[in-house]
Amino acid sequence: MVRSAKSVPKNPKVVAADAPGGDEYWQQLHTLGLHGGLDALGVAKAEVLSRARTQIEERIERDLVNTMKFTFLRPERSTNPALLVEGAHSIIVGARSYAYAPLDVEESDEERSPLRAHIARYAWDDHYGHLKASLNVVASQLRRDGHRATVFADDNSIVDREVAYLAGLGWFGRNANILIPGKGSMFVLGCIVTTAQLPVASVVADGCGTCTRCVPACPTGAIVDAGVIDAHRCLSWLLQKPGVFTREYRAALGARIYGCDDCQTVCPPTKKAGVMTAPSSVTTTVGVLDWLSMGETALNQACEGWYVDHRDMTWVRRNLLIVLGNIGHPNDVGVVETLRRYLSHDNGILRAHATWAAARLGLSSYLFFDDPDQMVQDELADLPALRDDL
Numbered sequence: 001m002v003r004s005a006k007s008v009p010k011n012p013k014v015v016a017a018d019a020p021g022g023d024e025y026w027q028q029l030h031t032l033g034l035h036g037g038l039d040a041l042g043v044a045k046a047e048v049l050s051r052a053r054t055q056i057e058e059r060i061e062r063d064l065v066n067t068m069k070f071t072f073l074r075p076e077r078s079t080n081p082a083l084l085v086e087g088a089h090s091i092i093v094g095a096r097s098y099a100y101a102p103l104d105v106e107e108s109d110e111e112r113s114p115l116r117a118h119i120a121r122y123a124w125d126d127h128y129g130h131l132k133a134s135l136n137v138v139a140s141q142l143r144r145d146g147h148r149a150t151v152f153a154d155d156n157s158i159v160d161r162e163v164a165y166l167a168g169l170g171w172f173g174r175n176a177n178i179l180i181p182g183k184g185s186m187f188v189l190g191c192i193v194t195t196a197q198l199p200v201a202s203v204v205a206d207g208c209g210t211c212t213r214c215v216p217a218c219p220t221g222a223i224v225d226a227g228v229i230d231a232h233r234c235l236s237w238l239l240q241k242p243g244v245f246t247r248e249y250r251a252a253l254g255a256r257i258y259g260c261d262d263c264q265t266v267c268p269p270t271k272k273a274g275v276m277t278a279p280s281s282v283t284t285t286v287g288v289l290d291w292l293s294m295g296e297t298a299l300n301q302a303c304e305g306w307y308v309d310h311r312d313m314t315w316v317r318r319n320l321l322i323v324l325g326n327i328g329h330p331n332d333v334g335v336v337e338t339l340r341r342y343l344s345h346d347n348g349i350l351r352a353h354a355t356w357a358a359a360r361l362g363l364s365s366y367l368f369f370d371d372p373d374q375m376v377q378d379e380l381a382d383l384p385a386l387r388d389d390l
Contacts, residue, residue, distance in 0.1 A: 009143045015087060016146025021197035025145075029092070029138055029198075036137035037130060038094040039187065040180055042167030043198045046088035049079040052162035059228070066231040067241060070156050078159050085150050085193040090200075092138060092192040093160060093167045095178075096131040098122045099186040099270075100278035115332075116285040117323045120236070120259025124282040126305050127188045128154040139192045153190025160189040168201030172227045175214040175263035179207060184270030207269060214263040219252040223263065235260040239319055242309040244352065244375060247382065250322045251360075257286060257319055258306055288327070289334045292320050292342070317342075318353050325357030330390065340366055348373035359383040362390060 026043065033041045056075040059065050065072045072078075082088050098121050135151045142149035152158050161178050164170060170180040177185035181204060208226075215223045222233035231237045236259050238246055245253075264270050278284070291299060299313045308315055321342060328335040342354035343366055351368075352375040358366055359379075369380055 009140075011085075011143060011148040011150065012146060015148060015195045019146035019196065021089075023199050025196070026198045029141065032141055033092075033094055033134065033138045037096065037134035038138075039097045039183065040095040040169050041138075042093050042164065042169045043200050044091045044093065044163050044166035045200055046081040046085075046091050046193060048082070049159055049162050049166075052159040053079040056159075064224070064228065064230050064232070066237065068231045068237055073156065078157060079162075081158060081163075081191075081193050084152065084157055085148050085195065087148065087195045088193050090194055090196055090198040091158075091163050091167070092135075092194060092198070093163045093169060093189060094131065094135050094138070094192070095164065095169060095180060095187040095189055096127060096134060097183070097187050097276065098124065098127045099184065099273060099275045100124055100282065114327055114329070115288045115324075115335075116255070117257035117288050117291075117320065117327075118255050118285050119257060119283060120261050121186060122188060123258050123306060124278065124284055128190070129305075131188050131190045135190050135192055139194070142192070142194050142196055145196075147194050147196045149192050149194040149196070151190065151192050153188070155190075158191050158193070160191050163191055164189050165203060166200075168204055171204045171206050171208070173214070173267065174208050174212060174226045175218075175223060175267065176227045176229050177264060179267070179269050181207065181269075182273065184273035185264050185267060186270060186273070211268060213266045213268065217262045217266040219254070219260070219262060220249050240307055240309065240315070242312070242315055244349065244378075245318060245322055247356070247384075250356065251326060251384070253319075253322050253326060255323055255327050257288075257316075257323055258303070288320050288324050289338055292317060292324070292338050314347060314349055317350055321350065321353040321357045325360040325384075326387070328357070328361055330361045330363055335361070336363065336366075339363060343368060348375050352376045352379045355379040356384060360385075360387050362386045 030041050053075050056072055077083055081091055100121055132151060132153045135153060139149040139151050164178045165172055170178040173179045173185060179185045220233040222230050224230045235253055238249060239258060296313055303316055339354050339358045342350050345351050355367055355376055356379050
């Protein structure tokens with residue numbers, strides 16, 4: 001039985017002897033989670049995620065994770081929930097939808113602007129912030145009832161997709177996302193590891209069947225097997241990865257600035273799922289020239305909710321320069337002035353990507369062929385062809 005809310009306690013040092021559990025208690029927690037803003041909840045045992053551990057090790061061995069860390073960094077921890085909460089019995093996994101707007105909706109005039117870069121749907125709003133708040137509603141109740149309960153969302157401590165699968169929320173799609181029956185894949189996931197003993201659901205059978213629409217939809221061919229992504233090719237990862245952006249995938253980046261939705265927007269279950277009207281406060285695109293003119297502090301604030309390695313705005317500017325090479329026009333004075341400014345930037349990474357963008361727009365007369373930086377020289381030695389549409 002759920003006890004009445006008072007203050008929000010910390011995890012108890014000793015789990016209460018009369019702390020509730022079982023089917024009825026889970027139904028009460030489930031209802032609480034739905035009322036708290038979650039779209040789906042399930043329970044898995046707090047046991048070693050042996051299948052996920054094996055898959056992580058295999059993908060590292062096959063060199064499919066590139067330099068990505070996250071749950072790949074310490075799989076002995078991210079696949080062992082018992083290390084996260086002493087005496088853990090169960091993992092509650094919660095999903096919160098980010099399926100804003102019809103997937104084939106026409107863009108507004110501002111969004112159609114040729115110099116706007118696109119943000120993937122999961123980053124349109126602070127979905128992980130909302131998810132954590134919803135999970136904390138349930139975790140707080142668990143603590144009030146005498147249990148230990150700790151929330152993990154947007155966290156490298158646990159492989160949340162595997163937990164969602166084991167908790168019966170959905171199946172692993174060919175695009176490696178969890179697809180919830182009737183709701184698709186546009187969800188952020190988070191977990192509560194708890195000492196409560198709760199009933200575990202059965203896993204959901206595969207629902208992809210022979211469908212392979214996500215495979216050719218990936219702009220870089222990153223889906224190399226069912227549920228297996230090659231991070232070397234995945235645009236979502238390459239946008240976050242520090243260093244020189246892989247040259248062969250820059251044109252495929254198109255106008256993307258953060259994330260990529262392509263393998264989800266073509267997915268039939270996701271397209272059929274219900275969608276929400278996006279609040280007016282969400283940001284779906286950004287002005288490329290505007291953002292490239294921002295100072296460090298302003299740009300950091302503008303992309304506050306994004307994962308940016310060490311919060312170094314070099315990587316955001318690098319990505320914007322690639323987008324500028326993909327969608328800018330050489331007759332646009334603002335484009336030319338911006339590229340000239342970055343061709344003289346004191347950051348070699350940015351000069352290198354500005355060199356690529358300028359050449360792609362046919363502005364090679366502005367390049368500095370005597371630039372001493374090796375990254376710039378590497379770009380000069382392999383300049384891209386003029387964009388086909390110019």
